[in-house]
Amino acid sequence: MSVLYTAVGTANGRDGRGATSDGKLDVKLAPPPEMGGDGNGTNPEQLFAVGYAACFTSAMGVVAKRMDLDVSDVSTTAEVGIGPNAEGGFALEVTLRVELPDAISAEQGKALLDAAHQVCPYSNATRGNIPVHLVVE
Structure with missing residues (x-):
């Protein structure tokens, strides 16, 4: 890299x-x-939530351009949960809630989020390490 x-x-x-x-x-x-x-x-979870939300929204912009979609009025809310894991330490989980413009269909929205999840560096860093749930609102 x-x-x-x-x-x-x-x-x-x-x-x-x-x-x-x-x-x-x-x-x-x-x-x-x-x-x-x-x-x-x-706290660290709040900082991570804001960073992930900003990064994911930017990744959607990159992908949306390829898909010829307008996401200039999109926002992402990241919910970062922390709790004990089975090994006696702590673990995180993330839910990304994305508000898309009405002009984007549910099918396009799912494709956009799935593709952005492959592009976003935060998603790439967390993949396989913590659960990340993608939600179109």
């Missing part, structure tokens, strides 16, 4: 700070109340 860009981020745990090397992102991190935290900050 020929790397086009490398993001560099540093964090000192789930209850601390996270920042990128270029200073464009600097956030307070805190576990959500559901995981015993005070919730007074963002």
Whole structure:
């Protein structure tokens, strides 16, 4: 692979700070109340959800152009769940909910999401590692 860009981020745990090397992102991190935290900050799952949603929407744009579809008014909501796994650690699962324009049929929408799921780097990184559910809304 020929790397086009490398993001560099540093964090000192789930209850601390996270920042990128270029200073464009600097956030307070805190576990959500559901995981015993005070919730007074963002958490890794929220950051992953926003990143995945943005990336998947961009991948749909690439695929839609090939399919001659207009997705200029599309949005993706990523739901990232975390919970204990059978090995005593934790695991993630993702649901991607995509709102497509009315002009795109259900069949076209499914084909678009399936193809975008093959193009999106987040989908490629998670494939086979965590469940990812695609939902057209």
